[in-house]
Amino acid sequence: MKKIIFKYTFIVFGVILFAMTSCEKKEVLDASALNLGGDNWEKSNVDIWIYDSLTKPYNIEVKYKWDRSELNMNKTLVPPRESIVIPVMTAMKQVWIKPYEFLKGPNFIKEIGQKQFILVGSVEYNSNGTIVLGQADGGRKITLFEINNFDLTNRQLIKRMLKTMHHEFAHILHQKKMFTTLYAQVTPGGYDPTWFNFRDAEVLRLGFISAYSRNSVEDDFVEMIAIMLTEGKAAFDALVNSAGAGAPALRQKELYVRQYMLETWDIDMTALQNQTQDEINAL
Amino acid sequence: MRRIRILIIAIVSLQLFYGCNKFQDFPDTSVDERINERMELYAEYLTDAPFGWKAYLLTKSGLQKNFTFRFNNVNRVFTILEDDVTEMDESSYRLKYLQRPTLIFDTYSLLHLLADPDDGVYGGVVAEGMRSDFEFHFLEATADRIELKGIYNESKLILIKATSVLDASNTFNDTDALLSEVSNLRTYFKRTLIDGVEYEVDLNTADRRFGLVRYEGGIAVRSSSSFYIVGDEINFYEPIVLGLDTIHKLTDVVFDPTGFLSAKLGSVNLRITEAIEPLFYDVTVISRFWASDRQLFFSSWTRDGVKDYLNESSVATLTGFNQQIFWMGFNTGYDLLGYAQSFSLAYGVAIGYNLDFTTGIIKYSYLGFLGSMAAGPRAITLQAAQNFTDPNGLYIIEKGASVYDLVTVTDARKWISITPI
Numbered sequence: 124m125k126k127i128i129f130k131y132t133f134i135v136f137g138v139i140l141f142a143m144t145s146c147e148k149k150e151v152l153d154a155s156a157l158n159l160g161g162d163n164w165e166k167s168n169v170d171i172w173i174y175d176s177l178t179k180p181y182n183i184e185v186k187y188k189w190d191r192s193e194l195n196m197n198k199t200l201v202p203p204r205e206s207i208v209i210p211v212m213t214a215m216k217q218v219w220i221k222p223y224e225f226l227k228g229p230n231f232i233k234e235i236g237q238k239q240f241i242l243v244g245s246v247e248y249n250s251n252g253t254i255v256l257g258q259a260d261g262g263r264k265i266t267l268f269e270i271n272n273f274d275l276t277n278r279q280l281i282k283r284m285l286k287t288m289h290h291e292f293a294h295i296l297h298q299k300k301m302f303t304t305l306y307a308q309v310t311p312g313g314y315d316p317t318w319f320n321f322r323d324a325e326v327l328r329l330g331f332i333s334a335y336s337r338n339s340v341e342d343d344f345v346e347m348i349a350i351m352l353t354e355g356k357a358a359f360d361a362l363v364n365s366a367g368a369g370a371p372a373l374r375q376k377e378l379y380v381r382q383y384m385l386e387t388w389d390i391d392m393t394a395l396q397n398q399t400q401d402e403i404n405a406l
Numbered sequence: 407m408r409r410i411r412i413l414i415i416a417i418v419s420l421q422l423f424y425g426c427n428k429f430q431d432f433p434d435t436s437v438d439e440r441i442n443e444r445m446e447l448y449a450e451y452l453t454d455a456p457f458g459w460k461a462y463l464l465t466k467s468g469l470q471k472n473f474t475f476r477f478n479n480v481n482r483v484f485t486i487l488e489d490d491v492t493e494m495d496e497s498s499y500r501l502k503y504l505q506r507p508t509l510i511f512d513t514y515s516l517l518h519l520l521a522d523p524d525d526g527v528y529g530g531v532v533a534e535g536m537r538s539d540f541e542f543h544f545l546e547a548t549a550d551r552i553e554l555k556g557i558y559n560e561s562k563l564i565l566i567k568a569t570s571v572l573d574a575s576n577t578f579n580d581t582d583a584l585l586s587e588v589s590n591l592r593t594y595f596k597r598t599l600i601d602g603v604e605y606e607v608d609l610n611t612a613d614r615r616f617g618l619v620r621y622e623g624g625i626a627v628r629s630s631s632s633f634y635i636v637g638d639e640i641n642f643y644e645p646i647v648l649g650l651d652t653i654h655k656l657t658d659v660v661f662d663p664t665g666f667l668s669a670k671l672g673s674v675n676l677r678i679t680e681a682i683e684p685l686f687y688d689v690t691v692i693s694r695f696w697a698s699d700r701q702l703f704f705s706s707w708t709r710d711g712v713k714d715y716l717n718e719s720s721v722a723t724l725t726g727f728n729q730q731i732f733w734m735g736f737n738t739g740y741d742l743l744g745y746a747q748s749f750s751l752a753y754g755v756a757i758g759y760n761l762d763f764t765t766g767i768i769k770y771s772y773l774g775f776l777g778s779m780a781a782g783p784r785a786i787t788l789q790a791a792q793n794f795t796d797p798n799g800l801y802i803i804e805k806g807a808s809v810y811d812l813v814t815v816t817d818a819r820k821w822i823s824i825t826p827i
Contacts, residue, residue, distance in 0.1 A: 161502025161510070165480035188498065189512040191541065191557075199523040199534045199558070204514040205497060244514050245523050248533030252748070271514060 293345035330372025689766030698735030
């Protein structure tokens with residue numbers, strides 16, 4: 124028995140020695156990968172502004188310099204103008220971050236918000252004649268297109284871009300916590316991949332807030348949130364009241380949206396609408 | 407026999423040792439290290455040009471444009487485009503290894519106008535623009551000249567180091583001067599004789615293309631290329647093939663006041679003259695061109711080599727109708743020169759057609775306009791329509807699949823391009 128113990132002690136000692144030798148080997152390894160360049164550049168005032176205004180306070184990265192690997196490889200796209208980055212992100216911060224921050228405190232966006240913005244100068248064209256204005260991926264990333272057209276004097280365009288932002292952020296929300304499956308039962312037969320053949324005004328009577336909301340249940344849900352926020356309560360109510368036969372379905376969807384925001388995120392939708400409107404008007 | 411075997415073994419051994427010697431030349435650094443060295447070298451080339459680089463771009467759509475770029479060592483690039491040489495913009499660039507050393511103009515600049523998919527920005531096709539690039543692989547590079555190829559559309563970009571401020575500005579001045587010289591030949595058709603053989607010369611200043619065409623039994627033998635101008639030389643992106651020779655440039659280009667253009671193509675002296683009819687005219691082209699309900703795009707008119715001399719491009723700016731659709735057989739007896747946005751037609755000029763299948767000539771008469779348009783742009787569209795009504799008709803020159811030029815028969819001094827939708 125003593126011999127066995129001695130034998131095992133010897134083996135254990137050997138293993139420890141081997142492990143220590145292995146450690147020693149690691150210390151002399153020089154396996155750092157070479158940097159092939161292109162990922163670092165001299166920081167401009169735009170980079171500094173992004174770091175100070177979004178990265179440091181909210182843990183959000185903004186990629187505005189061209190990186191094809193972040194985008195659809197088969198589409199013709201262009202990068203943003205540098206001069207437009209700060210105005211766009213200032214507006215996004217004001218109309219998207221501030222209302223949530225006002226209602227939920229400084230940690231909400233830090234914890235829930237996506238971690239990365241990708242900015243693209245142009246829209247992305249689809250073969251069916253439609254265009255892509257924004258895209259949310261995996262609850263972590265939002266790609267905003269059409270940045271180069273940003274113009275504060277063009278209120279219709281600004282509203283469209285801000286609506287895109289709220290639309291994509293609503294995707295981020297439901298990608299983290301899904302909304303009720305009952306939502307899909309409100310207008311179950313109305314979803315249509317050829318949604319682009321209809322105008323917004325035509326689909327109201329079908330119980331959809333916009334033509335694009337017919338693309339899928341998820342897009343329907345986030346279109347509701349985006350339009351409720353960017354139009355404000357009064358304009359949204361007027362829109363629903365003009366929907367004729369579609370009004371009850373829209374009211375039911377609105378109810379589900381309000382319940383989701385309150386029960387899932389503890390956010391009063393009316394307060395968020397009012398706060399968002401204040402920020403839009405202040406732009 | 408044994409001696410022969412020994413000799414063979416000796417030769418083979420010698421060959422093996424010789425082969426081994428070659429391996430001694432292999433670098434002792436890793437691939438990544440060598441890539442880094444090359445990237446540093448390219449960065450040094452780009453930034454070590456105090457007067458910048460003269461840049462000659464050819465897009466996939468065939469548009470040739472000149473720029474100057476000045477790169478500094480903190481990732482900034484200063485760009486001038488030939489369209490307005492008083493405007494210089496600043497943007498950023500970086501070098502990155504993307505399977506090959508790559509130069510990326512990574513924020514929007516004047517260069518990106520041509521690549522913008524919004525056809526309202528710089529023309530071209532919806533969703534593709536002028537099919538240009540802003541990410542380029544290095545093909546060849548020296549301290550004085552760099553050849554690049556676009557990653558996405560395979561545009562060609564040639565950089566030549568400027569030796570002075572004047573040399574940099576000559577990027578634009580030289581081109582203007584030489585194109586002006588060539589534009590003294592006013593007609594669409596041009597001719598020259600080489601070794602007793604008559605050639606049609608396709609010297610197109612508007613599209614910056616040069617080509618030679620001869621006919622063998624009615625079959626065209628063609629060699630052509632887009633070109634860029636450096637100094638007093640016309641340089642081809644693809645060499646012109648003449649017999650067994652491949653020729654890269656046209657030199658000594660001078661217009662003689664007696665009415666011809668002299669130039670040297672390699673060692674061949676050319677005397678290029680005006681012609682008001684094609685060397686060979688294919689009368690059957692009319693049956694391939696015209697078909698009822700066929701829709702193609704039509705360009706602005708060129709006169710005496712001056713593209714868009716009527717300022718037809720302003721119609722798109724003034725009205726938003728940025729598509730010019732040539733709609734054959736729009737209705738009984740007439741074609742429509744339609745103006746549209748997103749293929750939604752709102753206005754058009756009706757021109758009555760008369761097809762002559764014997765001569766291959768098409769004649770038009772003005773009928774009137776359909777729809778409404780503001781008076782200013784409408785006047786331009788009516789002038790453009792009048793050009794279709796040459797009393798002697800229009801030649802139809804087939805340039806490629808569904809690509810045609812229509813040329814006035816009377817004097818061959820006005821022409822228009824028709825391209826696929």
